[in-house]
Amino acid sequence: MTSRWRLPQHDYWSTPFAESLLRHLDLRPGATVLDVAGGHGIPAFYVAEQVGPGGQVLSLDVSAGQVARARAIQGSHLPWLRFECIDMRALPADLPGYDRITGNLSVMFFRPNRFDVIQGLADHLNPGGQMVLTFPSLGTFDSLWRRVDQEMATWGLLAERRRLDAYIAERPSAEEGREWLNRAGLHRIEAAEYPLEVATGPGQALLHHPLLRGGFLDDVFECFDDQRVAERVMTQVSEDLDGVLPLIAQRCVLTGWKPVSGT
Ligand SMILES: C[S@@+](CC[C@H](N)C(=O)[O-])C[C@H]1O[C@@H](n2cnc3c(N)ncnc32)[C@H](O)[C@@H]1O
Missing domain, CATH: 3.40.50.150 (Vaccinia Virus protein VP39)
Known part of the structure; x- marks a missing residue:
């Protein structure tokens, strides 16, 4: 068609x-x-x-x-x-x-x-x-979060590191998704992941990347008590592209079927 x-x-x-x-x-x-x-x-x-x-x-x-x-x-x-x-x-x-x-x-x-x-x-x-x-799913942009965490550690930002950790852990995994579909009574469940590489340049290209800025980097900026410190830490991270690439998102697909009664 x-x-x-x-x-x-x-x-x-x-x-x-x-x-x-x-x-x-x-x-x-x-x-x-x-x-x-x-x-x-x-x-x-x-x-x-x-x-x-x-x-x-x-x-x-x-x-x-x-x-x-x-x-x-x-x-x-x-x-x-x-x-x-x-x-x-x-x-x-x-x-x-x-x-x-x-x-x-x-x-x-x-x-x-x-x-x-x-x-x-x-x-x-x-x-x-x-x-x-x-x-x-969990694992999305992990290389970036690891680099941010490393920079936060250099700056001695303990509370910020804890919040970053909590933000990362809040992202559901494919396995968690499979478990939800199972508990909801579905069968023939699949939880598949397809990597998606996201291209970016250094500096402003990363900090204002249309995919990263809304929903991802904004959440990371919220981990900081002081937004001026956030800007400096994140600028440092954004200039170290080798420490961040490849930037991989995990596309997780959860699928399951509702049994026909008796099957
Ligand atoms: C990332 S967008 C995806 C939109 C579309 N499916 C796509 O692939 O482009 C997520 C959408 O979910 C909507 N959304 C967020 N919370 C919602 C809710 N509680 N009920 C219904 N829609 C919601 C948002 O308004 C937004 O349009």
Whole structure:
């Protein structure tokens, strides 16, 4: 089938994660799909085109701005695809069951109790249905965190090192994800990881890297008591590219199936 709604080729974060999600997603015409943390439609547009007019896709996001952006991109296309502003941690009780549940770059937003969110999603999966979620798993950008920790140690920043440690440990591992799907009663579970190398230059190129600045480096800056010290430590780190590269993210795909009763 030719695709009009391909994944955006110039998105160097969502698209590679969505590609790994689609590697595991069993998509077929006529399926109903719930897409959580849908953003502005990766991979909802692609999925909607694949399921066709006999299917239904509901893509949820908690941000009204993201939903508005997705609807603007959609216009009058793919009328069996809907974007709604809903918190995936508190799904409406009247939401029906779906054949597939997808969530690209979603699991990190399942806080504070990630298992409860997975269980809530599994409750909305039809028997025989599949869930596929992606997130950057434990190990993502470890070379950078090690170098930051080393620099913090040089500066004698004990409290900052403890906070950095806690920040790193908070990232879920693939194994933890597998365990959640298992506890939620899914079977044929896979927790696969695909490395993604992120290119960067030294100095400002690293400190203002579009993938790193939001969500990763901002969190590290929050580990510091004094932002002037943070700037100096991080500038030092950013100038030592050899100590940081290769910069690898782990694309984790969690997938499992809801048993058909009796199987
Ligand atoms: C990293 S983006 C991923 C968006 C899209 N799936 C993609 O691959 O480009 C994560 C999205 O999750 C949304 N989000 C965060 N917390 C959420 C929640 N509790 N319920 C629904 N969406 C949420 C954010 O607004 C954001 O659009």
